[in-house]
Amino acid sequence: MSVSTQTIRHEYLRHNKKFPHVWCPGCGNGIVMAALLRAIYRMELSKDEVVLASGIGCSGRMPTYLDFNTLHTTHGRALTFATGVKLANPALNVVVVMGDGDATAIGGNHFIHAARRNLNLTAIIINNSIYGMTGGQYSPTTPFGARSTTSVYGHIEQAFSIAELAVTAGASFVARSTVYHAELLDTLIEQAMHKQGFAVVEVISNCHVQYGRRNQLGGAVDMLKSYKENAITVARAAQLTAEQLEGKTTIGVLTDRQLPVSTEEYEKIRLRAEQS
């Protein structure tokens, strides 16, 4: 691509907003934000036709900084607001950014039902395995044994696998990347936004401040390196046993299927209702 990320970023950042942002130096959120902007740039979408919604948490602040129609909702409820926006104006391109706690703990019910309902929405879930903004408490994706401010003796619960959860719940498109694999992330977000139906991109991201520090994972760079070393493509993963996959992160497109999209199905309902 001939245009630099910096040029793209400045095209979409809100210049009337008081910076700096709330994210810590080295946070993966910035990588996800830039990937989203590159995807929107490539798709040649106008700013007016994009709605960016979020919930609460570090990820929830992303819309504040971007020059779209932006909606910072309540904790876990971003998908419900987005559902109303999309149904009220299906021409809008609605993207929802959530964190792991936001999307799968307090918003878990909304997440699985949004996947099942299959509206034409794009959900980006930044999974850093921790509640960062509130001070490092364990989330639904904190691994067994990990330390957090609420699992100081080691975590005793099993973690959700968000992408697999989305597949099971019925999403049309499900993909996973890490913040190390930024170029893959651009592509996956673009594919998700093009997809007709509910599309989920899970992004494994680093919270070296609240999670890495308490689990001896080093700084931001160390955590990114570990994503590089432990990532494995969907195709490669298919050839390995469960034991060989232990500790690995599968990246790429997990599911891409054609299902009835409820925004379009409702148009048919309107026709049926008018004729009845």
Next chain:
Amino acid sequence: MMPETPSKRQLLQGNEAIAHGALAAGCRFFAGYPITPASEISEELATLMPRSGGTFIQMEDEIASMGAIIGASLAGVKAMTATSGPGFSLIQENLGYACAAEVPCVVVNVMRGGPSTGLATSPAQGDVQMARWGTHGDHPIIVLAVSTVSDCFTTTIKAFNLSEQFRVPVIILSDEIVAHTRECVELPAPEEVYIINRIRPSVPPEWYKPYEGDSRGIPAMASFGDGYRHHITGLVHDDHGFPTENPGEILNFHQRLTQKITRGFPEIMMTRSYRLEDAEVAIIAYGSVARSAMRAVEEARQQGIRAGLLQLITLFPFPRSHVTPVLKQCRAVLVPEMNMGQISREVQRVNQSFCTVVKHNRVDGQVITPDELSTRLIKM
């Protein structure tokens, strides 16, 4: 296609009349979750919305219903949800968001017995103070009550109009009796319905401040997608909609939210007077209880008691300017409610020793009858 609004006499249930009123007001988005005794509103709108070019959706819970109607309203479509006690508890979180972000929307609560699962099929009025103060933090809100099927239609239109005019959520409190009573109502033709729509920005997009109030403190409202890109948040925000921790801006936020309602008191406060001209004793009632109260006033009059009724349509902001003259005029006022005394405390609050305020409370799942009220009036 024209909305599905009949222009003739119809035999309707209160819940159905609310659905028709919503459509007549221009509501084109409804999100709900099944709950007794409110479900007929969902059922009616699942049938009528798609015929009117609108959208009906059944969400996974009431939290989601409330989120969805806020989203729809932000995209420029008038939106409503309907629920009952337990669901009304769940909508409170996002209701506060609608108050803070000033998103017009209408919430119907068909009250049933509480607390908790309570009495799912019995009438009650136990959610009155919750309607005013259920969501956390200081916030503006308008609460209206309906007592007849005809009210269900007209008050729902009024609710949308107030919501659009003041950019505030409006709660309609119905109850199980009003919801399931069938009455013959005259519904106006669509062109006869007075409708207020939110003010759209008239300035160029680059000048638009989404939370800069007009002379009455009400900001013009752009819709997502119409070129006025802006930020909506539940955080305390400045005129641009961006989060702020500046004490001056926080104060402006709260003052404007409160004052936009205070300035609208004359338009918002609605009551109905019945035989109050020469009344010495009066009933102050709302919802289905006002029906029994009207009959009780007649029965008392037949016994030679000069009785009257002030029916509250607006419960909050509490219509003090309507209630005070009644308190000054009468020697005693009876406040019957299907709760332990939620509006009577408001009446007592504004009663500066003008008269005696008598409570009459019933929470056994039964209606308050005209006889029990006329008996009280005669003894007052």
